[in-house]
Amino acid sequence: MKSRRAAILTKVAHFLTAFTVFTKGLAKLEHPHGYELIIGFLFASAAFIVAITIFHERLHRHVKLLDASVYAIECVIMSIVTWLYASEGKHFLPYVTGAAAAMFAIALVVRLLTPPHSA
Numbered sequence: 001m002k003s004r005r006a007a008i009l010t011k012v013a014h015f016l017t018a019f020t021v022f023t024k025g026l027a028k029l030e031h032p033h034g035y036e037l038i039i040g041f042l043f044a045s046a047a048f049i050v051a052i053t054i055f056h057e058r059l060h061r062h063v064k065l066l067d068a069s070v071y072a073i074e075c076v077i078m079s080i081v082t083w084l085y086a087s088e089g090k091h092f093l094p095y096v097t098g099a100a101a102a103m104f105a106i107a108l109v110v111r112l113l114t115p116p117h118s119a
Helices: 004-028 036-054 059-085 093-113
Strands: none
Touching: 004 036, 004 059, 004 093, 036 059, 059 093
């Protein structure tokens, strides 16, 4: 079982990701033409990440699957944000969000490969 400190840090990381995704959705609302589907996906993903993070303990029976789904969504979303930043001509931010996407992909694989008793 995770230590209390690790659980808190995990929640903080999920909330920060949701915040980043939400603010990117807000920024895209200024010029939504051609990005309507992406904007909707950004907002829906941020809401899903926050909801799963808040209700994590209540849904403990499905924790492994929920954790994996959150990591998968965070990986996809941060990849989309990386693409958006690169297409906007940002120079440093795509590397940061790309690294975050890679870390979420690693976390997803680790979470799926760990036995249930060590989670």
